[in-house]
Amino acid sequence: MIGTLLISVVWLLFTLAFFIFTTTHFALLFAVGSLIVWLWLVLSVYLxxxxxxxxxxxxxxxFKNEQMGYQLRIHNTSRLSVTQLQLHLVIEHIFTGRQESHHHVLSIPAKCTEEFAFVLPQKYMGQVNIRIKQLTIKDSFTFFRSVQKLDTQSAMLIVPNPYFLKLQRIEQNQHVLQTPGMIPMKKIDGEELAELSVYKLGDSVKRIHWKLSSKGDELFVKQHETLTGDAVMMTLDFTSFTNRVALYDEFIETFSALLYSYVASDHVVQFILNHSTGEQLTIDNERDAANAIKKVLTRNATELSMSDEQWKKLRRTYPNCIVLTTNIARSTEYQTVVISDQKEESSV
Known part of the structure; x- marks a missing residue:
């Protein structure tokens, strides 16, 4: 606004001085022409x-694999066209709080409505909010401008692409950095290989997983439990995700793949959604799995994070619960899958 006023004042003073100190018809024509051009540029902005x-x-x-974009519909109800309309947009990932600013420069004819299509710059997942913060109208020569604050916004939910894991070989999934924790396996002699753990003094030598141990620096022991049914207890533990969209994507994709895989294997998943209220979901088909994923995508970090006390209570109440977390400090707990946005090659 200040720059516009300064340009206007300087222009008028120069035109007036030129007209006063130059006694020719050209000076008069220049003054009249300058006044007309000046008025036109000013009116093309402020009208x-x-x-x-x-x-x-x-x-x-x-879905994430679909073309992720948005459209801007601009209505110009004025009788004057807009040669330069600059829009300032903010794209925000709701869960992580990550924001990106974008500027679009458009031109709109008079009395016209036009639509413009744009593609999201990144492959987001989760809730995304697109907001127009302000628009700036400029004249043809960008001498004058008018700024208008806006709060136009729209939200979209981007869900993960469904895919399945081989539950008996989950350690080979590149999206899961497996610690000595829960690795679902196929049935063996009426029992289920429920977890692998680091060898401790007193463990039976017969239970050592020699094939896996030979590829690392530690000995892993196979732990079995008698099959009691097809039910699987599962929950999530979100830690710090501030501005870490890639980590959030890894977390959601792993959770989604595990959930769909258990359902496809005829398991019933008891999913703990909120540790404060004890809210649980029973998932036994793909529709239930999809709804559970959407519920997670629309929750905030507080609702999906566990305190130390809630973690201890979970271990006491559901000792066989599969926990997906990003908290490496809790990776020593059995049946824990630690998620990281730093993909590593599998050691299996």
Whole structure:
């Protein structure tokens, strides 16, 4: 606004001085022409102010592998066209709080409505909010401008692409950095290989997993339990995800793959959604799995994080619960899958 006023004052003073100190017809024509051009540029900005309406069009829900984009619908109700309309957008990942600013420069004819399509710059997952913070109207020569604050926004939910894991070889999944924890395996002689743990003094030598131990520096022991049914207890433990969209994606994709894989293997999953309220979901088909994933995507970090006390209570109440976490400090707990955004080659 200050720059616009300064340009206007300097322009008028120069035109007036040129007209006063130059006694020719050209000076008069220059003064009149300058005044007309000046008025046109000013009016092309300020007569349009308040007559531009913006709308963001997004899909309510899409899969990550689909084209992720949004449309801007611009209404110009003024009788003047806008040669340069600059939009300032902010794309925010709701869970992690990560924000990215983008600017779009458009031109809109008079009395016209136009739509413009844009693609999201990154492959987000989860809830994404697209918000227009302000629009700036400029004249043809960008001498004058008018800034208008806006709060136009639209949200979209991006869900993970469904895929399955081989539950008996989950340690080979590149998205899961497996610690000495729960590795679901196939049935063996009426029993299920429930977990692998580091060898401790007193463990039977017959239970050492020689093939896996030969590829590392530690001995792993096979732990079996008698099959009591097809039920699987499962929960999540979110830790710090501030601005870490890649880590969030790894976490959600691993959770989704495990959930769909258990359902496809005719398991019933008892999923603990909220440790404070004890809210649980029973999942035994793909539709239930999809709904559970959406519920997780629309929750905040507080609802999906466990305190130390809640963690201890979980271990006492559900000793066989599979926990997906990013907290490496808890990786010593059995049946814990630690997620990381630093993909590593599998050692198996």
């Amino acid at each position: 349009v102010k308040g007559k531009i309406q913006c709308e963001i069009i997004t899909a309510n829900e899409i």
